[in-house]
Amino acid sequence: SALLRVLAGLEPTAAGHARLDGVETGLFDPVQLRQSVAYVPELPEFLPLSIEDNLRLMNPVASEADIQSACNLAGVMEDIRVLETGVGSNRRFGLAVNMGLIDHDPQPGFLKRVALARGYVRRSGLLLLDGPERHLDPEGEQALLRAIEELRGTTTVIVATDRPQIIRLADRVIWLEGGRTRAEGPSSAVLEQLYAEGRVGQTLAEQ
Template identity: 30%
Template sequence: MVGPTGAGKSTLSGLVLRLMDPDTGEIVLDGVDLRQIRRGGIPEVATLVAQTPFLFDDTVEGNVTLGRDVTDEQVRRALDVAQASGFVDRLPDGAQTHVGERGASLSGGQRQRIALARAVVRDPALLVLDDATSAVDPAVETAILDGLRERSEGITVLVVAYRMSTIGMADHVIYLEHGRVLDRGTHEELMGRCAGYQRLVTAYAREAAERAAVAATEEPVAPDRQEVQR
């Protein structure tokens, strides 16, 4: 899903997960209207990873499993898909390391990857990523999406995306403006026929390139002489 701020991307994500019901029409998962699924049944088949995930004051493993009966191998595989195994292995106690309240000992990107592993270990039929990789490096994000694609047989992955590299990997793109789906198709199709989509995506890419250029040319600031003397 692609669209400017306020276009309705998060609202549509909420509808898909039945956090709310549509006023008209229906939301269908594998041919079944979500309103026909028994109460509490949605979390068994669908899961959301938000931009700002919540981690408990528990171990890495505890935050991934949330008490579910899963094997160490399943936890490891989920961490691998989320590109989290590398930094987890470097923690003092590996996956048994306590991360602190709200994951305070981890960076934003690390918290996002732990939350993604938590979702992957559930093997959902529907995985919704609402800007869930915004704090990770683009190369890491690409590796995560590649990993999801490799193991996504039977899984629908719905991504709220901004980066060109992410959008280009999608099988189908939905473009929204002002709460409406204006167009849908492949990235190449929308770039060729949808002016709003083209403007937005190229603006995202241009902004990212400008930030990278500024970061590359910035010189480190010399420390204050008094601070050096201290």
């Protein structure tokens, strides 16, 4: 989590070095750095604006098709379509619903999937996901796995997770414990090591 915040330009490095494309993150203009990456925190926050406007905060020039594509990728578009708030002239539907009027998840994992859609809509070359599977229902987690696969080859995705189903999708894994590297390498090799040490089950390690 701390590493992702450093890469996103939200925190300075306390020790060591963090580089993007070989350049120290501290040499970037902080605003430019934050605008060049897409970061989805574990506990996302929203402004009291419409769902669409909250997504556009990540990409002000996003088209309607871009917004819908990001929501579909996050597996949340169908849930958004059935949303309805207010009465009379204040009645709002779908993407026009104000996030401030949604005081709980209308569906399990809804808010997290909206946050993921907000990350996807930026169309950045670097996507940082902090615990993206947390607070998701099984359907939302399957959508997350499909999204990571779909972004492969076009977007560098860095994920902070301990979920084997997500780890096995990675080209390279660094397993940290207490701030130190415990295992590093291709996902299959790391999962095999974690299984041997009793950290994951055999079925998950072999998937």
